[in-house]
Amino acid sequence: MPGSGDGTPPAPAATVELTAGEAAFLLGCSTEYARRLARTGRVLARRAGPAWLINRQALDTYRKGQPCPTPSPPPESKPTTR
Numbered sequence: 001m002p003g004s005g006d007g008t009p010p011a012p013a014a015t016v017e018l019t020a021g022e023a024a025f026l027l028g029c030s031t032e033y034a035r036r037l038a039r040t041g042r043v044l045a046r047r048a049g050p051a052w053l054i055n056r057q058a059l060d061t062y063r064k065g066q067p068c069p070t071p072s073p074p075p076e077s078k079p080t081t082r
Contacts, residue, residue: 016056017046023054027063037062 018026023043024034035052038045044058 017053018056018059020052020054023059026059 020034020038021031023037024031027034034054037043038052038054043062044055045052047053
């Protein structure tokens with residue numbers, strides 16, 4: 001969808017996230033196994049309170065047997081000397 005006439009850029013595409021239960025349904029596994037995939041980093045996911053939200057694209061990649069894309073690591077912090 002284009003931006004407005006005054007030059008406002010279009011909004012970026014939204015990220016689709018699934019609950020562990022929804023991911024489990026699509027994978028044909030238990031909800032606990034879907035949580036384990038998220039917890040161990042085998043699929044890209046984040047915590048929202050007690051729930052895991054799993055990235056739909058990462059789940060589809062996992063279902064195809066491809067490795068999960070890893071998020072960029074944070075910049076290294078140097079230890080401070082006192």
